[in-house]
Amino acid sequence: MTIARIEPFILHVPVTGSSISDSTHTLSHWGVVGCRIHTRDGRVGTGFTGTHADLSGDRLIARCIGTSVAELLVGEDERDVTRLWQKVARHPPLQWIGRAGIAHLALGAVDVALWDLKAKAADLPLWRLLGGATSERLTAYNTDIGWLSLSDEELLAGARRAVEEEGFRGIKVKVGSADIGRDIDRLAALRRALGDRVTIATDANGRWDLATCLRFTRRAAGLDLLWFEEPLWYDDVEGHVRLAAEGGIPVALGEQLYTAEAFSDFIRRGAMHYVQPDVARLAGITEYIRVAEAAHAARLPVVAHAGDMGQVHAHLSFWHPATSSFEYIPWIAACFAEPVTVRDGDLVRPELPGAGTSILPEAFDRHAKTLD
Template sequence: MKITKVESFVLHVPITPPITDAINAATHWGLAGIRIYTDEGITGYGYTGTTAKGDEMIVETIDRYYGPALIGKDPFMVKEIWDELRFGSMHWIGRAGITHMALAAVDIALWDIMAKAANKPLWQYLGGHKSKKIKAYNTNGGWLNWSKERLIKDVTEIVESGFTGVKIKVGKPDPREDYDRCKAVRKVIGDDVIFMIDVNQQWNINTAMTWGKKLEEFDLYWLEEPLNPDDVMNHRKLADALNVPIALGEHVYSKYAFRDYIHQGAVEYVQVDVTRVGGITEWMQVAGLAASYDLPICPHVGDMGQIHQHLVASTQNAIMLEYIPWIRDIFVEPATVKDGHYVLPELPGASTEIIPAYFDKYRVR
């Protein structure tokens, strides 16, 4: 099989209503991606996720460098292609950020092609592990800009709809407000629902020590991204000092950076995101690294779960997957949760193929 043509795209899918966490505000979810065409009639779709800012720079990397380098290549040589792009002309300015997220889009499209060629959903092509269902937890009721009333209403509805895990955002200017919101949420969801909180890097080590300890009384399943994601040392201090486990990974770009976190005991739930680490090829290496430390994988869904459902379903130490339904409607086979669990995809590929009408409707480049 040979790659004959590539085409980049940017889609902006509206988020209704707009959301914030402690450091981000978003009105749209951005998909910066690539369609890869082959001489056997199979087309692969891959994308990375953004807050609809900077995605034009990601596809610029594809248009100028990664795309032309793919022409004539065999998609089944995905790891060789990955190395060539990673260590090619972009290496001087790359290794993380824009270029690495562009690499993720390319890599995902190549795995989509291989699974389609094998006529299998990606989770089976990768060696299926979970023949039943993947537990989903819901993040979409706990945004920081929600009033306390809306927060309570949303998490109540989420639990009533069958979810047994919820996550809310914290990191308000006054942490006493976070405490009040957490207390209210734990009260309405009861003791049996697992409850996570996400600081989105807003705290410093002192705030995290103080308020991490105080919030433990709400029986938190994990404390997510409490500090700057480059600060392994202080995450280690926090992990040693707190009973609540530390979760992070959505801003960690490589297996080397994960190695430092994992080996130092600075992370306890590994949230490696396929759209961040340069795609499926590197994601699987991080998952293997975590497995050797008996650490569970619970990916952050920069892809909104379309690709990660396959990865969790084929990875022994992956235990749960985040659910945010913002963009599901645009896909030929949308990520679907029933009774609090993902329904495993059945169509061949990585569930990245987009319905043409939505592709045209939301395309901005």
């Protein structure tokens, strides 16, 4: 029961269409940056983080995994996941260069791979290893039809297709335009087209200031929005406190919070209504569990952010009792032995042993990038 070697990798997988945009980013590919951990008895666990497919940054993460993290873990017993997480997370040189940055993302990828190994050794899907599923069905919402770069016609057509043909009962729409009126008009058109039974969430990706957010919430008051995600700059606790108290639309965030301590501060201050942890931003499954438990203790719903495109989060979402729904973005699904699947608007529970991270050989053939 010993780690023999750690093999970093980088995949760049195309997004839907030629590119997508939100209020702050334009992407053509999603980065899957991580590692395969090989044990001396021939078993393999896979873990990864999610990036905007910037090759220079992705190589920094991969090099950190292959050098600094590997030096700490090769020769260790891979079953000791909590102890190994602590060994890497509290290693002084790594703290110094990236307590919530590159080293942190590297640790997250490695931690997911260790949990994948642990679940495979038990011959169990991760959700069962952690204690069993709390439900057999989990409602999914579609984010991939709501990009800000879509025309009004494309947005409406995609939303209708998701609801009428694919069975989704919830969608998420990007906002954050320079002209708030454009966002309000798009949301109003969606509400008219979809009716009152479909939930509509919004996401500004941290684009606006507090004054603009309050203007938006006032103008959107009659649209019955499920939540307002990442409305402000990510670290602005006080601004989120005020918006949560005054805006009238529930606040959701977590995509850009990198530590359990950061989540605790927002939760303690009443700055969020929906908690959105992400194994690709946090230091893996180990820290995700801490955040989800803190949210549950505060009686707040958990909705994982899809930075890993749902592979690990499918397991964690079925397992954790605070989870209220699941974000669906299918960009990288075809890369996996057991891809995230939504049927009639519900997430299908994964059943293969592991954390859902086993990548098909052909995905490496198609999408792998060199590490140097």
